[in-house]
Amino acid sequence: MLELTLQALFSGLLAGGYYATVAVGLALVFGTMRVINLAHGELVLLAAYIAYAGESRYGLNPVLCIPFALVVVCASAAIVYALLARIEQDREMNSLILTFGLGVILTNLILMTWAADIHSTTNAWMLDSVVLADTLFAMRSEVVFFVAGLALMAAVHLWLSRSWQGRAVRALSSNRNAAKLMGVDPSRTEVLSFLVAGALSTFAGIAIYTGKTIYPALGHVMTVKAFIITVLAGMGSIPGVLIGAIMIGVIESFTVTYAAASLQELAGMVLFLVVLFVAPSGLFGGKKALPR
Amino acid sequence: MIRRLTGLAATAAVALAIGVGAAQAKDFVLGEQSPLSGNLARVGQGMHEGISVAIDMANKQYAGKHSFKLETIDDETSPAKAVAAVEKLAGMGVVALTGGYGSNIIGPASEAANKAGLVYITSGGVTPELTERGHKTFFRINNTDGYATAMIGLLEEMKAKKVSVVYLNKEATSNLAKSVQRALAGKGVTVGMHEFDGATNDFKPLVNKVKLQDRPDVVAMVGYENDYVGILRAAKVLKPDVKAMVGVWSLATSQMAKEFPDLMENVYGTSMLPYPVEFTAPEAQEFAKTYKTLFGKEPDYLGQFGYVQTKLLIQAILRADAAGTGIADELRKTDEPTLIGRVTFNEKGDNPNFSHRMGQHQKGKVVLVWPADAANGKAVFPGVPW
Numbered sequence: 249m250l251e252l253t254l255q256a257l258f259s260g261l262l263a264g265g266y267y268a269t270v271a272v273g274l275a276l277v278f279g280t281m282r283v284i285n286l287a288h289g290e291l292v293l294l295a296a297y298i299a300y301a302g303e304s305r306y307g308l309n310p311v312l313c314i315p316f317a318l319v320v321v322c323a324s325a326a327i328v329y330a331l332l333a334r335i336e337q338d339r340e341m342n343s344l345i346l347t348f349g350l351g352v353i354l355t356n357l358i359l360m361t362w363a364a365d366i367h368s369t370t371n372a373w374m375l376d377s378v379v380l381a382d383t384l385f386a387m388r389s390e391v392v393f394f395v396a397g398l399a400l401m402a403a404v405h406l407w408l409s410r411s412w413q414g415r416a417v418r419a420l421s422s423n424r425n426a427a428k429l430m431g432v433d434p435s436r437t438e439v440l441s442f443l444v445a446g447a448l449s450t451f452a453g454i455a456i457y458t459g460k461t462i463y464p465a466l467g468h469v470m471t472v473k474a475f476i477i478t479v480l481a482g483m484g485s486i487p488g489v490l491i492g493a494i495m496i497g498v499i500e501s502f503t504v505t506y507a508a509a510s511l512q513e514l515a516g517m518v519l520f521l522v523v524l525f526v527a528p529s530g531l532f533g534g535k536k537a538l539p540r
Numbered sequence: 541m542i543r544r545l546t547g548l549a550a551t552a553a554v555a556l557a558i559g560v561g562a563a564q565a566k567d568f569v570l571g572e573q574s575p576l577s578g579n580l581a582r583v584g585q586g587m588h589e590g591i592s593v594a595i596d597m598a599n600k601q602y603a604g605k606h607s608f609k610l611e612t613i614d615d616e617t618s619p620a621k622a623v624a625a626v627e628k629l630a631g632m633g634v635v636a637l638t639g640g641y642g643s644n645i646i647g648p649a650s651e652a653a654n655k656a657g658l659v660y661i662t663s664g665g666v667t668p669e670l671t672e673r674g675h676k677t678f679f680r681i682n683n684t685d686g687y688a689t690a691m692i693g694l695l696e697e698m699k700a701k702k703v704s705v706v707y708l709n710k711e712a713t714s715n716l717a718k719s720v721q722r723a724l725a726g727k728g729v730t731v732g733m734h735e736f737d738g739a740t741n742d743f744k745p746l747v748n749k750v751k752l753q754d755r756p757d758v759v760a761m762v763g764y765e766n767d768y769v770g771i772l773r774a775a776k777v778l779k780p781d782v783k784a785m786v787g788v789w790s791l792a793t794s795q796m797a798k799e800f801p802d803l804m805e806n807v808y809g810t811s812m813l814p815y816p817v818e819f820t821a822p823e824a825q826e827f828a829k830t831y832k833t834l835f836g837k838e839p840d841y842l843g844q845f846g847y848v849q850t851k852l853l854i855q856a857i858l859r860a861d862a863a864g865t866g867i868a869d870e871l872r873k874t875d876e877p878t879l880i881g882r883v884t885f886n887e888k889g890d891n892p893n894f895s896h897r898m899g900q901h902q903k904g905k906v907v908l909v910w911p912a913d914a915a916n917g918k919a920v921f922p923g924v925p926w
Contacts, residue, residue, distance in 0.1 A: 252752055259744045356577060364581030365795060366766045368773075375802060377777040385744065385777045460741050461766045465579045465617075469739065504745040509736035510709040 251383055256505040257498060258384040264497025265394035266459065268490045269452040270470050271477035272401055273445035279421040279484020280441040282340055286347040287328055289471030290354035291446065295321045295453025296462045297358055300367045310369050310458050318450045324354075325446030329439050351467060359464040366463045374458045393455035398490075400451055404444070405486045417441050421484045476520050482533020492531055495519060568857055569609045570595070570850070571634030571658070573625040573649055575641050578617025579738075582765065583790065583842055584641045587664060588612065590839070590846025591638055593830050597847075598854045608854060615645060622649035630656035635857055636867050638850045643667035643712045650678045659867045661853050663845035667712045671888040677868050679889040681849050681880065684712070686894035687788050688719040690810050691760060694898045694910045695724065698784060698921060700757040704732040704750045706743075706771055707762035716788065717762045732756060736767070743774035751780035761787040765796065772803040776926045783922035784808060792899035792906045793840045804901035806923030808909070811899030812841050812880050814916050815906035824879055848878045 274288040285291075295317040302313035328350055335342045369375065374389035408414035416437045419427035428434060456462060456470075477496060481488030496516045503515035523531060572591055575584035595610045602608075611632055615622035622645045629637060630653070637653050640646040641664030653660035654675045661679040668684060695703060703724055707717035714735070721731045732754040734746055750759060759782050761771050768791050775785065784806070790796075791809025794816075817838050819825045827847055831839040839847075856870035863870070875884045882893045898910035900919055907917035 252748060255748045256745050259742055259748075263742045359577050359581060364577070364585050365799065366582065366769065367799065368769060370800075370802065372802065375773070375776075377779075385748075387773070387777055461769045463579075463766060464577070464581060501742070501745045504736075504740075505749055509734060509740055509743075509746045511737075513737050513739050 252505055254383055255385065256501045258380075258386065260498030260501030261494060262386055262390045262394050262497070263501060264490075264494030265397050266390075266452075266455060266493075267473055267477055267497055268401065268493035269393070269397040269448070269455055271474035271481075271489050271493055272404065272486060273448035273452065274471070274474040275478040275481060275484060275486065275489045276404070276417075276441050276448070277445045278478050280417050281332070281343075281420075281438050283332060283343045284347070284475060285328065285445070286344060286471055287351035287354055287467075288347075288445070288449065288474055289469065290351045290358070290467035291321050291324055291328075291449040292453045292456065292470055293358060293462060293464070293467035294324060294354060295450040296457040296466075297362050297367075297453075299369075299454050299457040300362070300462065303369060303371070304367075309371060310374070310454050314450060314454055317453060318447060321450045321453070322443050322446035325442045325449070326439065329442040333435065333438070351471065355464050355467055358467075362464070364464055366461045367457075368461045369458045371458065387459055389455070389458035393459065397451070397455065400448070401486055401490055404448070407444075408486065413437070413440060418484075476516070480520050480523055480530055482527075482530030485530070485532035488530060488532030492523075495523075565605055565607075566861060567607045567609065568854075568861075569611055569632070569634050570853070570857075571626070571629030571632070571637045572610055572612040572639035573615050573622050573629065573637060574612065574639040574664075575617040575645065576612075576614035580617045580641045580645075583664070584614075584617070584639075586840060586842025587639060587641060587846035589831065589835050590843035590848075591850045593827060593834060593839075593843065594847045594850035594854065596834060597826065597830055598851070602858075606858065612639075615640075615649070617642065617645065619645045619648045622646075623652045625649070626652040626656070626658075626660075630658055634658065636661070636853055638662070638853050639846070640664045642710075643670060644710070646670060650675065653677060659853065659856075659871060661849045661871070663849050665712065667715050669711075671890040675889065677889075679849075679868075679871050679885055681852070681878075681883055681891045682845065682894045682896075683890055684716050684719055686896050687716055687810055688723065690896035690898050690910065691716075691720055691786060691788060692723045694786060694808060695720075695729070695758060695760065696727070697910060697919075698758060700729060700783070702730045702732070702754065702756040703758050703760055704734060704754040704756040705760045705762065706734045706736065706746065706750065708764065708767055709735045709737055713762045713764075717760075720760060720762070736763075738767075740767070741770060743770045744778060747771065747774040747778050747780060751778055756780075756782055758782055758784045758786055761785065761791075763787070765790045768796075768807075768809075769800055769803060772800075772807065772925060775924075776803060779926050782924060785924055786898075789841070792901060794838050794906065795840060797901055797904055797906060801904060803925050805903070805925045806901060806920050807925060808898055808900045808919075810841075810896040811906055811908065812844055812897055813839070813906075814899060814908050818916065827879065844879050848880050848883070852876060852878070852883060 298317040299310040299313040302308040376388045416432040477492045480492035500512040503512045598608045613625035615625050626649050636659040640662040643665035646665035650660040654677045659677045663682050666684045705717050786808040788810045792811035819828050859870040860867045897914045899906040900909045909919040
């Protein structure tokens with residue numbers, strides 16, 4: 249019983265780490281621009297497929313594919329931003345339609361380029377098992393990317409709270425007009441947040457490729473999960489994303505262990521609704537983060 | 541005079557022959573609705589390739605007499621879009637439909653085909669409900685029973701006393717899992733049932749439950765490719781003390797052998813063909829050759845099923861055209877040895893002869909191990925990928 253519980257907790261923690269790495273880029277853009285980038289999961293997937301291409305064609309370690317994936321995904325994120333910036337009216341609604349369409353285009357481009365087969369890394373080091381205290385089991389890639397993900401999120405949090413650019417992002421998120429009066433260039437700040445989100449998506453994509461299987465329809469699944477976590481966290485809150493993602497990961501894992509695996513999505517959604525019922529602005533969505 | 545009459549007769553004979561030939565030669569347009577994008581894109585593409593091979597081979601076989609054209613619409617793994625695709629194909633004047641994947645998609649799509657009076661033949665939906673609707677236009681060459689028979693047969697041969705069935709909560713997978721459970725329980729085998737959702741991407745908690753609570757001899761997996769990879773990956777990390785990992789469709793394939801060599805060793809799955817493919821019959825060799833020419837790879841079971849269903853449909857179309865009867869009536873008369881064994885159709889449109897075979901991944905190959913008369917090698921038992 250104890251073994252089952254500990255493994256459920258450990259697996260939930262690692263799953264939460266994955267969810268957080270996928271969601272943090274979406275949360276950043278959502279916090280800055282009030283735009284739900286429905287192509288976010290596809291950008292993560294694009295990075296994963298670039299890692300697959302690098303590994304399968306050139307025998308590269310997936311981690312070594314990060315620089316190339318970074319360029320492609322950040323360029324794609326910049327294109328998404330350039331298109332979004334052209335929306336002049338009803339930005340929140342029109343951006344949903346636009347990014348959804350871009351997501352469909354990206355999915356189909358991935359499908360045409362890499363076909364519909366499922367893929368995952370063949371890197372033996374990544375796939376090796378790690379056993380802690382003879383009780384907790386995981387793949388090495390899960391542990392490595394969990395730790396690296398935590399470090400990356402801490403870095404993003406520090407950047408947002410300590411650097412001028414990061415403060416500009418937060419200022420824009422809190423009050424756009426006041427930020428402009430304080431000398432913040434909204435366009436520059438928004439494109440910066442899109443590029444940072446692109447970099448985070450790249451990391452998430454490599455993490456997904458090394459620990460899970462990838463297929464063209466996965467992008468949409470990741471967008472939905474990232475959206476749930478972003479709303480659960482409270483708009484734009486990085487610690488909230490991490491805690492929300494881990495909560496979802498752990499509750500899913502416990503549901504599988506003590507109820508039924510088929511109920512895990514339901515359990516995550518119930519948690520989501522309960523949190524929103526108790527705290528409508530999300531876990532860390534104080535009033536400051538919400539109004540423009 | 542005689543010479544003139546002979547000349548006239550010869551001219552008339554030639555003209556008649558040409559005329560008759562021209563009257564008999566027909567172009568047939570077949571419709572295909574398959575998932576070429578979305579969750580089932582991989583399997584839909586596999587079936588589409590088999591269908592394309594059948595069309596290509598028929599065009600060669602009947603060159604100068606008839607020609608066959610395929611109109612394909614991607615249903616995007618959506619039941620609503622599948623219905624729209626069938627309605628559009630019906631509007632385009634196709635003579636019959638082949639394709640479809642996923643029982644929940646094939647159900648409404650074949651309903652639309654039935655309303656349009658078009659024959660719908662498939663190998664992508666195995667749930668029993670599909671043939672219980674009483675449609676006279678619905679035909680399929682495989683079914684749940686054929687998969688269950690193979691899985692149960694192998695598990696019996698292994699003399700498993702405890703089996704954990706880990707299955708996806710979709711209609712076809714649930715039906716198959718429950719069918720296996722009933723059969724095994726009836727033979728005194730202890731069966732643990734574990735249902736999971738399609739969104740599951742971490743199977744460690746589930747496999748850990750199986751490992752610590754069920755402690756089975758064999759884990760039986762009923763899902764699709766990414767589910768198998770997830771389960772096997774979790775099992776490789778947790779190393780449950782089992783003698784075998786057994787799955788069904790989409791597992792004992794060349795694709796899985798190539799893509800996931802670290803996970804597949806000793807794993808079982810349903811397979812009509814060994815890999816590398818060994819074809820001895822001339823038709824099978826021609827099929828493999830055409831497949832390789834068109835797609836640059838070895839055929840797999842999906843292509844094989846797509847090919848067989850379309851070939852049978854083409855034969856029925858030609859018989860119906862020659863006899864002036866209906867395609868459904870002619871399909872019902874089918875009694876043909878095919879690449880997947882003998883095919884006949886009962887009054888419900890099901891193929892009662894269908895029984896699958898079990899293959900095992902062994903050192904990058906797929907070896908047929910069940911039934912004994914189809915086996916081309918011996919099973920490695922006990923054997924797991926770790």
